[in-house]
Amino acid sequence: MxxxxxxxxxxxxxxxxxxxxxxxxxxxxxxxxxxxxxxxxxxxxxxxxxxxxxxxxxxxxxLLRCYSELAGRDLQGGTLSRESQEEQAQAGLYTLQSWEASHITQLNTKYWEKFGFPFIICARMNDKDRILQQLSECCRNEYVVEFLRAIEEVKKICHLRVQALVLTD
Amino acid sequence: MxxxxxxxxxxxxxxxxxxxxxxxxxxxxxxxxxxxxxxxxxxxxxxxxxxxxxxxxxxxxxLLRCYSELAGRDLQGGTLSRESQEEQAQAGLYTLQSWEASHITQLNTKYWEKFGFPFIICARMNDKDRILQQLSECCRNEYVVEFLRAIEEVKKICHLRVQALVLTD
Structure with a gap:
């Protein structure tokens, strides 16, 4: 199209x-x-x-709060949107080792409690190791840094979704 | 709750x-x-x-464009949200005579083409006769009148949804 x-x-x-x-x-x-x-x-x-x-x-x-956590309950419960499912699968988040899964759960919780929204990163531009590393580092940022970074990630995710629809459908 | x-x-x-x-x-x-x-x-x-x-x-x-038309394709195709389904059922929109269904389809199309969003009315506060009458009359309004009316209807629908959740769940 x-x-x-x-x-x-x-x-x-x-x-x-x-x-x-x-x-x-x-x-x-x-x-x-x-x-x-x-x-x-x-x-x-x-x-x-x-x-x-x-x-x-x-x-x-x-908007930020409408995103599902990476490797979170929606992934485990099969309630991710089709787009998120594909993105998280490509980043390797469906095949985590148990220690990785428990580590990311712990960090996701810490992140939400600190910032009041989920950790958001363009999964198609990262793999699970990079995602874990970024999540861990971002937990140490200040609110305004994370807020602005998260909005930019929303845009990146959106651009790739739009691009995939326009170029391939 | x-x-x-x-x-x-x-x-x-x-x-x-x-x-x-x-x-x-x-x-x-x-x-x-x-x-x-x-x-x-x-x-x-x-x-x-x-x-x-x-x-x-x-x-x-x-926001307005996220609402399904009354007695429209989502109702016919079974893709209404649970809330809209209940509201449209209560207003009698699942049991239209065929002339009523074709009349409302015609008016819905006319309305969308004129205003660029679907006709929105709080179905719980109206029945099918009143909805048809209002839809017919609103098609004659100016854009700004309909835009402001539609936003107020969104609020009415929302209030009743919130009230139902808080008072009954």
Missing amino acids: DISAVNNLSFEDYFNVFGNVVEKSPFIAAALWSRRPFNSLNDMHVAIDHFIDDLTESGKVG | DISAVNNLSFEDYFNVFGNVVEKSPFIAAALWSRRPFNSLNDMHVAIDHFIDDLTESGKVG
Whole structure:
């Protein structure tokens, strides 16, 4: 599907295809329906980034809390979104050693308790070792550093989801 | 569940319980997790209303587009959210005469084409005759009138969903 095909989708099809590019937040793609026609894939990325940047801090925190923890209960319980499932599988998070699983659970809890949102990292750009290392290091950061980093990771995850949909479907 | 029980929920339970009080927009409940402790049911309503009011116009339009049409494809295809299903059933939208179904489909299409979002009305406060009448009348309104009315309906639907969860679960 090239960009002109995106621009020609009905709202219903567009909503079904792009609804989860920001996790569990289809209102973002829905809002950007008004921005069509998109000139390019990059134009879609920029529109989403600006939309996220324009949210209040509270709205951004709400977005962050819609992401599932990496190797967390949603993965174990089979309730990850299709997109998260693929991303976490690719990063190797379905095949953790038991000590790795227990370590990541412990760090995820520590992270949520400190920052009030889950640790978010673009799993497609990392493997499990790098994710564990980053999670461990990020637990030591200050709130504002993590908040800004997490929003940038949301954008990276979103860009790769949009790219995969536009280039391969 | 009284308000103190709400305040004592884990984030995960709170998110599962209140995630869909604004249709397909769990980031709102997730954001308002930071507002706890809520003093009362009304305090929750006010927090949600303020959050919605603080969204940009584009964000609000995105929210509106997350609602399924009344007696539309999601109802016919069995893909309504649990909450919408109950609301549309109570309003009698599952037992339309064929002329009513075709009339509402025609008006829904006209409405979306004019305003760029679906017709939204608090189904629990209306029956199918009143809904059809309102839909027909609202098609004649100006954009700004409908936009503001739709946002107020989102709040009414949300209040009743929150109330049902807090008072009965």
